[in-house]
Amino acid sequence: MNTLTASAAAVFFNHDGEVLIVNPTYKDYWNLPGGGVDIDQAETPHDAAVREVREELGITPPIGRLLVHAWITVADKGAQALYIFDGGILSDDDQAAITLQESELSEYRFRPPHGMEDGLIPPHLADVWQQVLSARAENRVTYVPVRL
Numbered sequence: 001m002n003t004l005t006a007s008a009a010a011v012f013f014n015h016d017g018e019v020l021i022v023n024p025t026y027k028d029y030w031n032l033p034g035g036g037v038d039i040d041q042a043e044t045p046h047d048a049a050v051r052e053v054r055e056e057l058g059i060t061p062p063i064g065r066l067l068v069h070a071w072i073t074v075a076d077k078g079a080q081a082l083y084i085f086d087g088g089i090l091s092d093d094d095q096a097a098i099t100l101q102e103s104e105l106s107e108y109r110f111r112p113p114h115g116m117e118d119g120l121i122p123p124h125l126a127d128v129w130q131q132v133l134s135a136r137a138e139n140r141v142t143y144v145p146v147r148l
Contacts (some may be wrong), residue, residue, distance in 0.1 A: 002076075002077065002078040002079075003019050003027075003077070003078040003079075004039035004078055004079050004080070004081065005036065005037075005047075005078070005079075005081070006036070006039060006045060006079045006080070006081040006082075006083070007031060007034060007035060007036050007037060007048075007081070007082050007083070008035070008037055008045040008046070008049040008052065008082075008083045008085065009031065009032040009034025009035075009049060009052070009082070009085070010032060010033055010034060010049045010052075010053050010063050010064045010084070011083050011084060011085070011086060011087055011132055011136070012033070012087035012088065012112075013068065013087075013088070013089050013090070013113075014026055014089065014095065014110045015089060015092075016089060016110045017112075017113065018110035018111055018112055018113070019032075019110065019111055019112075019113045019116070020032075020033065020087075020090065020108060020109075020110055021108065021110075021111055021116070021120065021121075022056060022057075022100070022105045022107070022108045022125045023052060023105060023106045023107045024104060024105060024106075025103075025104060025106050026104065029120065029121050030116075030120045030121060031121070032084065033052060033053050033056045033057055034048070034049055034050065034052045034053070034056075034084075035052040035055075035056070036048065037083075038051075044060070044065075045066075045083035045085075046063065046085060047084075048083075049083070049085045050063050050105070051093040053087070054146070055101055055102065056100065056103075056104060056105055056107050057098050057099070057108070057123060058097065058098060058101075059090075059097050059098060059099075059111045061087060061088070061090060061091070062087075062088070063085050063086070063087050063104075063108070063110075063138045064085060064086040064087070064088055065085065065086055065141070066083060066085055066086075066141050067081075067082070067083070067084050067085060067086050067131075067135040067141060067142070068084040068086075068128060068131050068132050068135055068141070068142050068143075068144055069081065069082070069083055069141070069142075069143050069144070070082040070084070070125075070128045070131075070143075070144040070145075070146055071143070071144070071146065072094050072124070072135050072146040072148065073145070073146065073147045073148065074148045075147075077143065077146065078104050082128070082130050084128075086136055087096035094114075101111070106116070110134050113133055114133075116129055117129060117130075120121030124128070124146055124148055125146070127144060127146065128144050128146065131144045
C-alpha cells in the first residue's frame, strides 16, 4: 500500500553558528526537532513545527519561514513530504529552558552545521541538509526531491 505522510521540523542555531540537533530514542540517526503533521486535525506544516518544538524541547521560540520542502519517495511504499522551517538563533534564555521530551529524545547538542552528513543524519537526507543551509544563507525556499 502506498501512503503519503507529512513531517515538519525547525532548524535552530546558537550564537556561535552551531545547529541544534536531537537524538531520538526510536531512530538510529540524529534529527532536527520536529515530527509528523497531524493531518486529521487540519494542522499545517508550520503549526506542526511549532507544536513539535514545544513538545520535544519545552520552548516556544518564534519559527520563521519555510526553507526546504523535500519530497521523499520510497519505492513501492509511498512518499513523505518534509517541511523545514527557519527557527533562527535561539536566545540564551531559550537554550537554558530546553527540557527534552524524555519519551522520545535522549539528548540534544549544538554542532557545527557542516559535517552533519558524516554519520549523524540519515545518508538520504545529506542533500536536503545542504539545501537547508543554502536556502537559509541565500534567503530562498528550495524544493528537494529524494528517491530511495
